[in-house]
Amino acid sequence: MTSRFILKLSCPDRAGIVHAVTGFLLEQGGNILTSAQHGDPDHRRFFMRIEFEASAELAEMRGAFEPLAAQMQMDWELVAGAHKTRVLLLVSKLGHCLNDLLFRVQTGHLPIEIPAIVSNHRDFYQLAASHDIPFHHFPLLQSTPEQKAAQERKLIEVIEENRIELVVLARYMQILSPELCRYLSGRAINIHHSFLPSFKGARPYHQAYDRGVKLIGATAHYVTSDLDEGPIIEQEIARIDHSLTAEQLTAIGRDVECVTLARAIQWHAEHRVLMNGNRTVVFR
Numbered sequence: 001m002t003s004r005f006i007l008k009l010s011c012p013d014r015a016g017i018v019h020a021v022t023g024f025l026l027e028q029g030g031n032i033l034t035s036a037q038h039g040d041p042d043h044r045r046f047f048m049r050i051e052f053e054a055s056a057e058l059a060e061m062r063g064a065f066e067p068l069a070a071q072m073q074m075d076w077e078l079v080a081g082a083h084k085t086r087v088l089l090l091v092s093k094l095g096h097c098l099n100d101l102l103f104r105v106q107t108g109h110l111p112i113e114i115p116a117i118v119s120n121h122r123d124f125y126q127l128a129a130s131h132d133i134p135f136h137h138f139p140l141l142q143s144t145p146e147q148k149a150a151q152e153r154k155l156i157e158v159i160e161e162n163r164i165e166l167v168v169l170a171r172y173m174q175i176l177s178p179e180l181c182r183y184l185s186g187r188a189i190n191i192h193h194s195f196l197p198s199f200k201g202a203r204p205y206h207q208a209y210d211r212g213v214k215l216i217g218a219t220a221h222y223v224t225s226d227l228d229e230g231p232i233i234e235q236e237i238a239r240i241d242h243s244l245t246a247e248q249l250t251a252i253g254r255d256v257e258c259v260t261l262a263r264a265i266q267w268h269a270e271h272r273v274l275m276n277g278n279r280t281v282v283f284r
């Protein structure tokens with residue numbers, strides 16, 4: 001009985017990487033289903049993603065790959081293709097992305113598990129209950145450093161108790177501390193409601209309206225301590241014109257945010273995203 005596996009890797013570029021990896025899979029009795037690779041000429045780094053089937057156990061396959069990975073100085077992940085990423089959703093008072101993600105999961109169009117939802121407001125506890133998902137309300141009555149630190153400790157408890165693999169800021173309006181960003185490095189995604197790097201920070205649709213742009217957009221990116229500067233995973237745009245108000249831009253933008261965030265989560269959950277400094281390689 002065979003199982004499906006996904007191997008993603010990056011390493012210093014050199015001749016023979018594909019040969020070595022595919023040769024390893026052949027030795028393990030693996031059958032390649034899909035393969036994608038990219039060589040970054042500027043940084044001389046190589047990126048690869050392979051889906052394959054094999055009759056070996058995951059732990060056995062990982063152990064067998066380790067020596068080759070070490071020899072080629074690889075950053076790598078080898079996972080079971082059937083595993084559903086465990087995702088914690090964070091939300092504040094705007095629930096369009098949360099609602100969209102819950103619907104996509106409920107209808108089987110987004111291959112993730114959502115063990116819990118966290119918010120600093122109570123607005124969406126009924127929505128969570130309607131999906132039978134535990135809702136944790138961690139209010140921030142004053143944004144004092146002590147309160148924020150205490151709230152982040154509770155957030156980390158939820159992450160660890162639920163074996164969370166990815167945290168999604170679905171219009172969560174709290175800035176994560178540098179410590180929390182380090183703890184969640186590469187496994188926290190935020191949706192910013194502008195086509196970054198334009199209009200960072202607050203009220204981007206009003207900034208766009210004031211600037212008179214003809215396109216608005218949304219950006220899904222990994223969260224770092226540099227606000228709205230993390231590695232971009234996906235972006236989308238929508239055409240607008242002079243006749244629209246800032247409120248109408250905001251309404252158009254909501255749908256763009258939902259699509260952009262859902263794509264980014266799916267690609268992360270399918271192990272299609274690899275870090276390349278402050279950029280990403282996405283094997284879509």
Ligand SMILES: Nc1nc2c(c(=O)[nH]1)N[C@@H](CN(C=O)c1ccc(C(=O)N[C@@H](CCC(=O)O)C(=O)O)cc1)CN2
Nearest residue numbers: 172173174175176190191192223224225226227228229
């Ligand atoms: N460390 C990071 N935290 C967050 C990021 C990030 O990139 N790095 N993205 C933001 C999302 N965001 C814009 O997309 C954003 C959210 C909140 C704020 C902000 O000023 N928040 C205030 C509180 C506001 C409130 O309580 O209503 C604060 O945290 O003091 C700016 C940008 C999410 N977090």
